[in-house]
Amino acid sequence: MKNLKTNIYFKVTTITFIGLLLLIPTFMIENLISEREWTQDEAIREVSAKWGEEQTISGPFISIPYHRYVKQFSQKDSIEKIVQIKEHLHVLPTKLNISGNINPEKRHRGIYEIVVYNSKLDISGTFNQFDLKALDIQTEDILFDQMQFVVGINDLRGIEKQVSLNWNKEKVSFNSGVPTNDIVGSGINASLAINPNVDKIYNFDLSLDLKGSQKLYFTPVGKVTDINLSSEWSNPSFNGAFLPDNREVNDKGFNADWNILHLNRNYPQIWAGSQHSIDPSSFGIDLLLPVDNYQKTYRSIRYAILFIGFTFLVFFFIEVLNKIFIHPIQYILAGVSLIVFYTLLLSISEHLKFNLAFIVSAIATLSLIAGYVRAILKSGKLTMLITGILAVLYTFIFVIIQLQDYALLIGSIGLFIILGLVMYFSRKIDWYNINLEGEK
Known part of the structure; x- marks a missing residue:
């Protein structure tokens, strides 16, 4: 031993x-x-479920239903017939402006801190006369009287006030839901009717009071998209597909500006069905807590x-x-x-x-x-x-x-x-x- x-x-x-x-x-x-x-994370999810989840504003855009005809062969009676299918065209705005203020606050669940926010967003822009020639769709097959103005919102529980659309100085009320899941799965819509034979520029604007948790993102659906956001939160993280062109961050908060062209993203101004996804182009603000212990x-x-x-x-x-x-x-x-x-x-x-x-x-x-x-x-x-x-x-x-x-x-x-x-x-x-x- x-x-x-x-x-x-x-x-x-x-x-x-x-x-x-x-x-x-x-x-x-x-x-x-x-x-x-x-x-x-579970505490954050619990608070977010009651207050409002992370939010992404997808749009606005216009969805227009149309009829498409396909050949269908019936094995039962060996007959080939033409079947009418209803699908949607999606038109993006020529100009999109979003400005707003984010008011974050801390909530507690036990010993954990969670960041939630209230935001007031002013959304405006224009749609030019719709150019549908490139889609090879007959005008008579397009249901212009059933078109919908759509704003995609992740969590509709975050909407605090009734939302109204000003469309060429005409006030239109929004309804809950989206006409198709081609682009977004959740949002609000307003019914519109236009004359396709009139060469006209359509102006729109709306105000959106939206609650959410930790993140607020946007999609640059405009041919030219300008976004300006400000807040008293002094510890933001700018994430997503695009960083701000100009930003100012100090102890009193932040101010950030984005200017994005349609050439910067990988989808056109108009398409049919679910050919393209706008989600990969989303960007925005993460409201971070100063310390991750x-x-x-x-x-x-x-x-x-x-x-x-x-x-x-x-x-x-x-x-x-x-x-x-x-x-x-x-x-x-x-x-x-x-x-x-x-x-x-x-x-x-x-x-x-x-x-x-x-x-x-x-x-x-x-x-x-x-x-x-x-x-x-x-x-x-x-x-x-x-x-x-x-x-x-x-x-x-x-x-x-x-x-x-x-x-x-x-x-x-x-x-x-x-x-x-x-x-x-x-x-x-x-x-x-x-x-x-x-x-x-």
């Missing part, structure tokens, strides 16, 4: 095994982080193997250089205290800002390890050494988390420096004649 106690190879094997064993609770904490993040905690735990490995390496060098024996159980307890840091970080960051939670958790863990090392090594100098090394490691990880774009670069440089220090301090050790009892 004494030989095993002082055998350097047995010691290295034991330390390695303990380090690998401690990765099991590390994986369990990663699963816990995912579970807590899922719980947060779960993502940062998950990123920090990816360095757990570095903490465990480097701490055990320091303990091992202390044993080798100072002829002090540290029991495997003491390695395990020190390793577990390093793992507990991440549970502290996860739980505290749900109530405090992440940076403050990191500092509190790091100080608590360092204090615990310092007290334990002082008790087992009986040396203030060695205690300060180990605590200082761990403090540098925590600072290193903290910096990496803050510098997300440069995390790989800083991490690689840090690991290179650590490896260099280990090689420097171990350069004079005679590994062939080493033992843990001080005997020559």
